[in-house]
Amino acid sequence: MTMDETVEQYKEDFDLFPTANDKIEYIFDLGKKHTTLCDAEKNDETFVEGCASAAWLMGECKDGILILRGEGTSEMAKGMLTLLLDIFGNRTPDEILNFNPSKLQEMGVVELLSPVRQQSLEAFLNKVYTYAQRCKKGE
């Protein structure tokens, strides 16, 4: 599934929920499949600056594919990370860099986030783009 298709599928999923509370509860639900990092992987390098709650994101380039793994500390961060890693993880750098981030708005989720959480999303995206650029350069 492409990144656009994954976003479209999440949009369909979120459309199933009639209220904002239901949608947020679904984000929490997604967080149940949330991955974790080992303590050594949670460092200054992987720390996502500007997140409302502590979060770490690891990016590893393997055979031209960016593998993303992360960990959040709040329910919302865990859910959003799970969702975003599903969209951005296991992609080529070009796929990520050519993806229009405003597409994320189509899921109907971003507007549910508080301004602080929206900043967290931006911080997450910045981190992903940094990893994608490094991967593209073969670093």
Add this chain to the structure above:
Amino acid sequence: MTLEIKDLHAKIGDKEILKGLNLILEEGKVHAIMGPNGAGKSTLSKAIVGHYDVEVTQGDILYKNKSIIDMEAEERALEGIFLSFQHPVEIPGVNNAYFLRTALNAKRKHEGKEELNAAEFLRAMKGHLEALGMKSDMISRSLNEGFSGGEKKRNEILQMLILEPKVIILDEIDSGLDIDALRAVSEGINKMKDGKRSFLVITHYSRILDYIEPDYIHVLKEGKVVKTAGIELVEHLEEHGYDTIVEDAGL
């Protein structure tokens, strides 16, 4: 056979209601239970599912040849025994979708299957809601709170459809239903017929039986099954009432 009830005696409080009831539910068959008020029909259904109202004092209930008499109600439910209540309770504050998904996921977990997340669950529900003529907002409301009689019964059938039980007991599922609701509920029941599931349908009326076409009619009187026959028995009952049946049984 799926379920065998042997010489069952049961009481509610100090009153003995079931007095040596014998009944066999065959695999894949639809059994209807009819009988006058107070005969013990609802008590029988509660005894099968292990409802706390009912105390079994003698006899046994075998499910797949194993006694379930000492099993808790939730264990029986996980094993596939389902009861739709005559009077479904309203539980304010408990979201209907959350309740149904929790029940479904408990069963899936018991069966070693992966639990469904909220979106997967709602997708699975969509077809059932449409088939039952239920508005989608009904699942985001509190469980049965403010539902009409027909809506409550449809919600019971919705629960049955998603849980896919093996033994289905419907206690007066047809009471209080208008024609459209009765048809929708009956279609929901018929959808579950797969030649393996067994049904026990408790009713006072022939209307629902016209839709679901039972294989057997059992007449319950004074805590015992006094007659078992085919669908033709319904016509006889409507014409002559339960008194003649009692005489046939020599009570």
